[in-house]
Each structure stands twice: as C-alpha cells, then as structure tokens.
Amino acid sequence: GNSVTQMEGPVTLSEEAFLTINCTYTATGYPSLFWYVQYPGEGLQLLLKATKADDKGSNKGFEATYRKETTSFHLEKGSVQVSDSAVYFCALRGGSNYKLTFGKGTLLTVNP
Amino acid sequence: DGGITQSPKYLFRKEGQNVTLSCEQNLNHDAMYWYRQDPGQGLRLIYYSQIVNDFQKGDIAEGYSVSREKKESFPLTVTSAQKNPTAFYLCASSFRRDNEQFFGPGTRLTVL
Numbered sequence: 001g002n003s004v005t006q007m008e009g010p011v012t013l014s015e016e017a018f019l020t021i022n023c024t025y026t027a028t029g030y031p032s033l034f035w036y037v038q039y040p041g042e043g044l045q046l047l048l049k050a051t052k053a054d055d056k057g058s059n060k061g062f063e064a065t066y067r068k069e070t071t072s073f074h075l076e077k078g079s080v081q082v083s084d085s086a087v088y089f090c091a092l093r094g095g096s097n098y099k100l101t102f103g104k105g106t107l108l109t110v111n112p
Numbered sequence: 113d114g115g116i117t118q119s120p121k122y123l124f125r126k127e128g129q130n131v132t133l134s135c136e137q138n139l140n141h142d143a144m145y146w147y148r149q150d151p152g153q154g155l156r157l158i159y160y161s162q163i164v165n166d167f168q169k170g171d172i173a174e175g176y177s178v179s180r181e182k183k184e185s186f187p188l189t190v191t192s193a194q195k196n197p198t199a200f201y202l203c204a205s206s207f208r209r210d211n212e213q214f215f216g217p218g219t220r221l222t223v224l
Contacts, residue, residue: 043116043202043215045215093210100157
C-alpha cells in the first residue's frame with residue numbers, strides 16, 4: 001500500500017536559517033504529492049503540490065521537487081521566519097486512489 | 113465567505129456516551145472526509161463521502177458512524193464502542209474526490 005515517511009522532529013532553527021524537511025514515499029502508479037501546514041490549534045492548509053515527476057511546487061518561499069528516481073519530495077525554504085513555526089505534513093494521493101496518505105508530521109520551531 | 117466550519121471547537125464526553133461532531137461546508141463540494149489526528153501519528157481517514165446519501169469506511173472506521181443527508185453537512189458520531197476516542201478530529205471537503213482537499217479548523221474531543 002501507499003506510505004509516506006518524513007523526517008522526525010522536532011526541528012528548531014534560528015530566523016533566516018535554511019530549512020529542509022525530508023519526505024520519501026512508497027506508492028503504486030504515479031502519485032500526486034503534497035505538503036500541508038498546520039498552525040497551532042488550527043486545521044491543515046495546503047502549502048504546495050506536484051502532480052508529476054520533476055514538477056516543482058512552490059508557495060510562500062517554500063519549494064519541493066517531485067523526484068521519482070529517489071521517490072522523494074523534500075520541503076525547502078531558504079530563509080525561515082518565526083511565523084513559519086508549525087507542523088508540516090507530507091502527503092500523497094496515489095494513482096486513481098483519491099485517498100490522501102499522510103506522514104506523521106514534523107514540528108518546526110523558529111526562534112528569533 | 114466560503115469555507116468549512118466544525119463545531120464545537122472543544123468537546124468533553126463521559127465514557128459510555130455517544131457524541132456527534134458537526135461539519136458544514138458552503139463550498140458546493142461533493143466529497144467530504146473525516147480524519148483523526150493523534151500526536152506523532154499524522155492523520156488517519158475515518159469515513160468519506162463522495163456524494164449525498166453515500167459514504168464509505170476509511171482506515172479506522174470502527175466505533176464511528178456518519179450520515180450524509182445534505183450536500184453541505186457530514187456529521188460524525190463517536191460511539192461508546194470507540195475504545196480510545198480522545199483525539200483531534202478534522203473534517204475536509206473537495207470539489208470531486210480527486211481534487212484538492214480543504215480542511216476545517218478541527219474539534220478536540222476529550223473523554224473524561
């Protein structure tokens with residue numbers, strides 16, 4: 001079945017540091033890949049997505065590239081801000097299966 | 113404003129009682145979903161509905177029930193058969209089952 005493995009947290013960075021959160025997946029067919037963000041006490045918001053190999057999703061300074069050869073979709077940001085502190089979830093939707101499969105989430109804390 | 117509302121935000125229940133969580137959307141979406149979120153475990157799908165008067169079990173449906181009598185509403189009942197109901201519950205919807213899912217703010221259920 002489908003599965004997502006993401007970097008265990010928590011991750012603590014100083015403001016303006018470079019961020020990478022690793023995500024790898026197992027899926028049949030050609031999945032679509034997503035990063036969601038959850039701010040404290042809130043629901044999830046879609047941060048970015050990619051639907052085919054070599055696509056790059058980007059939003060709010062965050063980027064992730066769909067790498068089929070390494071089955072990865074790592075999230076990066078060049079300079080994090082305190083306001084980026086949240087839990088980040090990697091997810092996939094595989095082939096004709098509409099269901100989302102989530103990773104366990106990575107808590108990011110950015111200190112001023 | 114279009115969106116998904118969940119009520120209440122916090123809910124307390126005594127053991128042995130059933131409780132119903134509300135989810136309403138005014139986005140004119142056909143598909144709706146219920147997820148459960150536990151610390152360090154990501155999101156797991158409880159039930160989903162692709163259209164009015166139709167719903168299917170997700171990965172962890174035991175101890176839960178749903179109904180979909182109206183397009184905009186998808187209430188979730190946590191029954192006394194659910195052995196460990198304390199969790200954060202998230203409702204989501206999408207235009208069709210293979211479109212982006214939008215999430216509500218969640219309901220935190222605590223069993224006393």
